Amino acid sequence: MAYQSKNLSVLAYANGFTLWHYTTTDAAATVDSAGYFNTAADMLRVGDIVIANTETGGTMKGGFFLVSANSGGVVDVNDMTRIGDTDTD
Numbered sequence: 001m002a003y004q005s006k007n008l009s010v011l012a013y014a015n016g017f018t019l020w021h022y023t024t025t026d027a028a029a030t031v032d033s034a035g036y037f038n039t040a041a042d043m044l045r046v047g048d049i050v051i052a053n054t055e056t057g058g059t060m061k062g063g064f065f066l067v068s069a070n071s072g073g074v075v076d077v078n079d080m081t082r083i084g085d086t087d088t089d
Contacts, residue, residue, distance in 0.1 A: 003036050007024055008020055008040060009021045017049075018043075022051070022053075022065075028061060028079070028080040031065065032065060034069075035076075038073055045067060046069060047066070050065040051064055052065055062084055063083050064083070
């Protein structure tokens, strides 16, 4: 699957920083590929954070992506920092 603009929402904005939420059936490794968010290049800025729910069609994962580059319309985010990795009970 590819990036879908309807699944990207602003959660908060302050001081030139935007906190986003994105949900997708794609794996985190797909989302963190350079170019995945290219069609949102006019909105995403370096330093923005995207809270994401990935693999929503299976075993959902959640985490954070940092927008690390946005130049010439090519957006890149760092690998997802996962949250809720382990449930021991």
